Amino acid sequence: MKRLLSICATVIVVGSLMSGCSATKDAFQKANGVILYGNQQQISDTLNQDKKDIKEKDEYTIKVAEDGKQDMMILDKTTAKALVEKKLLKEVTKDNDTEAITSLPKVTKDTNALFAKQEVKEMNLAGQNSKIIYGGNKIIGDGRSYVDEFLIVDDSQFTAIKGTEKKMAVIKYDKNPDKKLSEFNVDEVQLVKVGK
Numbered sequence: 001m002k003r004l005l006s007i008c009a010t011v012i013v014v015g016s017l018m019s020g021c022s023a024t025k026d027a028f029q030k031a032n033g034v035i036l037y038g039n040q041q042q043i044s045d046t047l048n049q050d051k052k053d054i055k056e057k058d059e060y061t062i063k064v065a066e067d068g069k070q071d072m073m074i075l076d077k078t079t080a081k082a083l084v085e086k087k088l089l090k091e092v093t094k095d096n097d098t099e100a101i102t103s104l105p106k107v108t109k110d111t112n113a114l115f116a117k118q119e120v121k122e123m124n125l126a127g128q129n130s131k132i133i134y135g136g137n138k139i140i141g142d143g144r145s146y147v148d149e150f151l152i153v154d155d156s157q158f159t160a161i162k163g164t165e166k167k168m169a170v171i172k173y174d175k176n177p178d179k180k181l182s183e184f185n186v187d188e189v190q191l192v193k194v195g196k
Contacts, residue, residue, distance in 0.1 A: 033172040033194035035088070037062075037146050038186035043167040046184050053180075056172040056194075058082065063163030067123065070116070070148040073140075076158040077107050079168075083140060086170060087195025092137040100195065105133045109154050115139070116149035123151070141192040170194060 036043055047057060060082065063074040075083075081104065083089040090098040105113040111131045114120055115138035123132050138150065153161055166187070171177075172194040181189055 030176050031178060031191045031193050032174075032176065033170065033192050034177055034181070034184070035141065035145075035190040035192055036169040036171065036184060036186045037166060037188040037190075040167050042186045043169045046186055047169060047171075050171070050180070050183070053173060053177075054171055055174050058086075058170045060168045060170075062166050062168050063158075063161060064147060064166055065161075065163035067120075067149065067151075071146075072149045072151055072163075073147040074151045074153060074158070074161050074163050076155045077104070077152060078155055080104055080107075080152045083170075085196060088140055088170065088192060090139055090142065092139060098139065098142045101138060104152060105135045107133075107152050107154050109156055112154075112157075113152040114149060115152070141190050143190075145190040146188045 036046055038046075043059060047054070047059075060075070060079040062079065065072050065074060080089065084101060084104060087100040089104075090100050093099050107113050111133055112123070113133045113135045114123070115135045117137050119134040120132055121134070123130055135152070139145075140150070151161075170192075178191055181191065
């Protein structure tokens with residue numbers, strides 16, 4: 001019995017380290033939602049097939065682009081604020097723990113905010129160099145999923161930014177949806193704790 005408990009504890013620790021989060025924190029924290037990433041059809045089909053179990057759902061338009069060798073998600077300021085309100089936009093702290101942020105850096109028509117592991121001061125977007133505020137090592141959820149970095153732009157600039165348009169759906173359930181993960185036919189699914 002002790003050997004079985006030891007194996008289970010090892011699996012939890014290794015799984016947590018691989019996802020970029022603290023084992024002690026996440027082993028006891030129960031997820032109550034998922035974030036789905038994909039095209040409009042994938043998201044619509046999934047929401048329709050799962051509608052009887054969904055407590056709350058929100059859909060957002062995002063863009064995905066490449067920044068050198070990094071995959072980048074582009075979000076408008078309104079979407080980023082919604083993620084902050086749901087306690088889904090988090091800062092990676094020491095030992096790869098995460099902590100929900102309560103506000104965004106100041107984003108304007110001429111200034112964007114970048115969340116990434118390393119600082120970047122300038123970026124070429126839609127053929128124009130844009131001023132970048134480095135907002136630190138922040139992610140969506142408790143582990144880096146789907147992309148490597150996140151760019152927050154003013155709502156008025158979102159359409160002009162080049163990138164592949166995708167959808168992101170945040171779904172909240174009454175109970176932990178971990179057993180549903182294999183049912184979602186989307187580009188990526190991320191287990192999360194939706195706040196509010």
